[in-house]
Amino acid sequence: MTTVDSLSAKDLLGIEPLSRDEIQLILDTARTLSDVAKHPIKKVPALRGRTMVNLFYEASTRTRTSFELAAVRLSADVVNINVQASSVVKGETLLDTARTLEAMTVDFIVMRHGSSGAPHMLARNLKASVINAGDGQHEHPTQALLDLYTVREKLGSIEGKTITLIGDIQHSRVARSDLIAFTKMGAKVRFCGPPTLLSADFGALGAEVHHDLKSALTGADVVYVLRLQFERHRMGLMPSVKAYTQQYAITSERVKWAKPGALVMHPGPMNRGVEIAPEVADGPTSVIVDQVANGIAVRMAVLYLLEAGRTKRAAAGGVS
């Protein structure tokens, strides 16, 4: 039983500020809203008259589309800002861009940015709700929420489960958000990767740090493979991609080190044949496609609950 019925904060900037009850509420709401996709008319009027802007400073197909579909299914109007074509290239600051959008009375700004903390700065300066769709190497909260949702859906519960994330932990905002999310919900999180891609300091943040794949996978309920982010690697964080693959790629042989029937997950986009073998990505326990589908329901829930919070604050006499 959850004791809350809306999100208390104006924004969703990360998993860190969310309470366990709020996470539970998002997952339950997503469960209800996922039915919308099964209707002949995939739409409910919850956000009619509201405007959501997708402000993406980094390329993204899946997350941007997922947010767009989520908003459309709640009847909101959606504007996609093509950053390459916008005034950003003319040297406008992030804050000025945001103020311009606010002047156009936008209700939700979904933002992806290469700089950690960029949405936080935006949120501090705007009345609109800011939703973090990935900031630098910091957080990607809706990804973690859809991961929780998927694990709960497939395994029945999250509490007590062991989730092993493998790969480029250091550069991964998904890893950070998943660590906080799964830990908050009572699961154990293991990180596995070579030392240059996985700092021992993650232990202090609550993760079990492994450099040996077999020990990391033994007893795991979820095998969560991360993308190698070649674009963020400088000056040889790894001796070679081949060396990485030999030690850490998830193959059909290695996936057997985990519990029988362990889920295989990946946030996408995949480097097939690098961090994950194709037969594992497409294998019987892979839920990678389910993650994508669940993403829409979870994002609908986030939009819906932020709106509920705004309405509640407005009714209480606060500024919405």
Added chain:
Amino acid sequence: MTSRDGRTTAPGSLLIRGGRVIDPATGTDGVMDVLLSDGKVAKTGPGLDAGGGTIIEAKGLVVAPGFVDVHVHLREPGEEGKETIATGTRAAAMGGVTTVVAMPNTVPPIDTPAMIAYVLSRAAQDGVVRVRPAGCISHERKGEVMADLAGLKEAGAVAFSDDGNSVMNALLARRAMINTRILNVPYVEHAEDASLVDAGVMHEGRVSLRLGLAGRSPLAEDLIVARDLLLAEATGAHLHVAHVSSRRSLEMIREAKARGVPVTCEATPHHLVLTDEAVGEFDTSAKVLPPLRSEEHRLALIAAVKDGTVDVIASDHAPHGPLEKEVEFAQAASGMVGLETMLPLALEVLVRSGAMDLPGLVRLLSSAPARLFHLAGGTLAAGSPADVTVFDPELAWTVDPRAFSSKGRNTPFAGRKVRGRAVDVIVGGRIVVRDGGLV
């Protein structure tokens, strides 16, 4: 008469009466009077006669040599939007600082004798405290070609530094040290190995990991400190390590001092008071170089001040405007203002904490920096320049950046309740701050 630092001295006399006079250089600590005359300290002792001059009542206050801050960014020339010699020296005066060493990373940098002369002439026109410029070690601070160190000294440079950058080329560092030794001027290093810090924007540790911000390892500081200690030992140059922040660097400096290596170093109030936790949720006012570090390093710094490994307290006053700070954390400029908060923060973290007594702190703020940088002042001995800071160590106030005399508002201490403030500040016998306000 106009002296080299652009100050004119006041004729006539001034009596500071009945304060607790602390003058570490002469071992003075007691309630007495200080008589200033013709820009000099005339006499210190009980029951002095004002001789018809102005009287400042200092009962219940501390009367100290004017503070000497060896690490200040005045931003003039080139970045007058951030600070000017006029505003920066007023901020200094409000903080009880009567001499600032102005760092040379201006635009253009202070890397020629003409630039030194320019700063001194601007200081003579606009400054309210003494401005002693540092000159660059290398041409344009690029770390490639040595600047005209002899000419810079001749023009008035009191230190050499490429502050903001380490001198990354060891050959240049070695040759520059050989020259600074001959010139008997401190070689001031901003110790951070640029190749190791890479794109780091805050201390590398638990907080940077949580925030997903690229870290700057303390190893970057340690590598340069280790190299420079070896070079200073070999060349005999006076190495002064600016704003030390790393535990391991402090251990190496302590060990080198014990072996007689001519090294000194400074600590800033912000590194003594704050940790990387101050970055909070991407607060750019806490972005500074070297970065605010973890508690382990902060405690090591306090211990190093206490045991004498750290020689001076300096502010590293680094004003920036909203253009540089109201941006994404990684893009934000590094640095914070510090002149107007140095005294209360130092009192809090060093004196009220019990780490040292009040005369010990006054020494770190006045006589020690004056001696290390061969500057007049830093003492109330008869015949010294009449630079005096009268302060109330208990006066409670709340840090409000809007009230700063500096143009910079970039401080992580906004809203902090502090105690201790300069009440009367005298430079060359002239009162520049009276009852806590600029004259």
